[in-house]
Amino acid sequence: MFKRKIYDKLLEWKRESNGRTALLIEGARRIGKSTVAEEFGSNEYESYIIIDFSIASKATIELFEDVSDLDYLFLQLQLQYKVDLIERKSLIIFDEVQRCPLARQAIKHLVKDHRYDYIETGSLISIKKNVSNIVIPSEERRINMYPMDYEEFLWAVGDNTSFQLIKKFYELGKPLGQQMNRQLLRSFRLYMLVGGMPQAINEYITTNNFKMVDMVKRDILNLYKDDFMKIDPTGRASLMFESIPAQLNKNASRYQVSSVLSDNTRAEDVLQLIAEMKDSRTVLVSYHANDPNVGMSSNKDLTKFKMFICDTGLFTTLMFKDRDFTENDIYEKLLSDKLSANLGYLYENIVAQILTANGNELFYHTFMNEESRHNYEIDFLLARKNKICPIEVKSSGYKSHTSMDKFSEKYSNRILWKYLVYTKDYCKDHDLFCLPIYMTPFL
Numbered sequence: 001m002f003k004r005k006i007y008d009k010l011l012e013w014k015r016e017s018n019g020r021t022a023l024l025i026e027g028a029r030r031i032g033k034s035t036v037a038e039e040f041g042s043n044e045y046e047s048y049i050i051i052d053f054s055i056a057s058k059a060t061i062e063l064f065e066d067v068s069d070l071d072y073l074f075l076q077l078q079l080q081y082k083v084d085l086i087e088r089k090s091l092i093i094f095d096e097v098q099r100c101p102l103a104r105q106a107i108k109h110l111v112k113d114h115r116y117d118y119i120e121t122g123s124l125i126s127i128k129k130n131v132s133n134i135v136i137p138s139e140e141r142r143i144n145m146y147p148m149d150y151e152e153f154l155w156a157v158g159d160n161t162s163f164q165l166i167k168k169f170y171e172l173g174k175p176l177g178q179q180m181n182r183q184l185l186r187s188f189r190l191y192m193l194v195g196g197m198p199q200a201i202n203e204y205i206t207t208n209n210f211k212m213v214d215m216v217k218r219d220i221l222n223l224y225k226d227d228f229m230k231i232d233p234t235g236r237a238s239l240m241f242e243s244i245p246a247q248l249n250k251n252a253s254r255y256q257v258s259s260v261l262s263d264n265t266r267a268e269d270v271l272q273l274i275a276e277m278k279d280s281r282t283v284l285v286s287y288h289a290n291d292p293n294v295g296m297s298s299n300k301d302l303t304k305f306k307m308f309i310c311d312t313g314l315f316t317t318l319m320f321k322d323r324d325f326t327e328n329d330i331y332e333k334l335l336s337d338k339l340s341a342n343l344g345y346l347y348e349n350i351v352a353q354i355l356t357a358n359g360n361e362l363f364y365h366t367f368m369n370e371e372s373r374h375n376y377e378i379d380f381l382l383a384r385k386n387k388i389c390p391i392e393v394k395s396s397g398y399k400s401h402t403s404m405d406k407f408s409e410k411y412s413n414r415i416l417w418k419y420l421v422y423t424k425d426y427c428k429d430h431d432l433f434c435l436p437i438y439m440t441p442f443l
Contacts, residue, residue: 022118027145033121053099107137147196195313210331248345267303286362308352376403387416
């Protein structure tokens with residue numbers, strides 16, 4: 001198992017909760033929820049049972065139809081899984097819990113019984129589709145899990161020093177030097193290409209073959225497509241998901257729903273669908289902040305949004321989905337930053353992924369210059385203290401940042417810090433912090 005930061009959160013839950021709550025790990029499919037839960041059970045408890053409801057027997061599922069006799073329930077589980085449960089020293093994991101809603105409902109009674117600890121994992125899409133007839137337990141604490149971040153990726157490939165070095169130079173506000181910057185950029189682009197899906201990373205480490213990594217990612221994308229069909233059997237969700245790279249490539253001020261579905265479909269018509277896709281954690285939604293201020297959540301425009309993919313490695317594969325295989329030369333050119341295509345939207349996706357994993361809601365802002373009638377856009381907005389931090393993302397140089405300059409003129413009294421995220425070394429352009437893309441995790 002790869003080292004995951006969420007493991008520390010599981011330890012914190014175990015220590016603070018002491019059996020008073022169950023833990024639901026929320027996240028997209030194939031990001032390692034089941035693996036980390038089972039590893040936690042193996043390391044931190046004297047015994048554990050993992051009930052995978054995707055393959056559980058009919059007899060096991062039927063146990064949760066009547067939980068009035070918990071002694072009988074626990075006896076049957078021990079017999080079926082051949083594991084001895086020890087009071088306050090054992091963990092029961094409900095894996096793929098969406099397939100057995102009654103097991104999730106039983107959490108209320110199981111936690112009250114207080115004999116054992118409980119962790120639930122599953123697909124959020126299916127969880128939300130299968131709770132209409134059950135009582136959601138208030139004794140359920142939820143934590144979000146994301147694809148492996150850049151530091152976790154570096155740990156996986158045996159690099160335990162680079163991330164701390166980057167952090168040190170960020171805190172010092174000093175450039176790393178041209179040679180070190182090139183080296184770190186190549187490492188970060190490798191992360192962008194492979195992505196944060198544990199299966200893809202494992203395939204890269206095992207085979208060192210981008211073709212094999214790409215096949216793993218295509219399999220995951222197919223799973224997501226199947227999940228979207230559960231949300232919307234008409235296929236609209238799948239089509240909107242597959243169109244994300246093309247929509248970002250248009251450099252438009254919003255996701256143009258009508259161009260993907262039909263000319264008669266407006267964003268207002270698919271608000272529920274967008275919300276369900278966002279809940280799946282497979283897509284990230286950035287909403288337009290009509291008034292770029294601290295309370296951006298209260299003035300966001302639900303009909304004006306951009307969509308990103310939860311993992312930039314999957315995004316890279318989806319970019320070239322029209323080919324049977326994303327050839328190694330495309331990966332190599334991306335890795336060396338020699339692909340001729342404008343890849344600004346690829347860098348926007350990784351910034352969206354990092355900001356989300358760090359607990360930020362995604363917002364952007366567009367505005368028009370009244371004199372020139374020219375449209376400008378700030379890619380991301382962060383709320384910090386009682387002010388905002390605008391972020392502009394570029395895939396190359398930084399000499400031109402007109403949107404940031406115009407935004408600063410208009411909202412100067414609201415701005416705490418300004419950031420340009422790009423592919424050069426750290427520097428300051430007056431009051432603008434120009435950060436190499438690999439420093440994004442520290443924003």
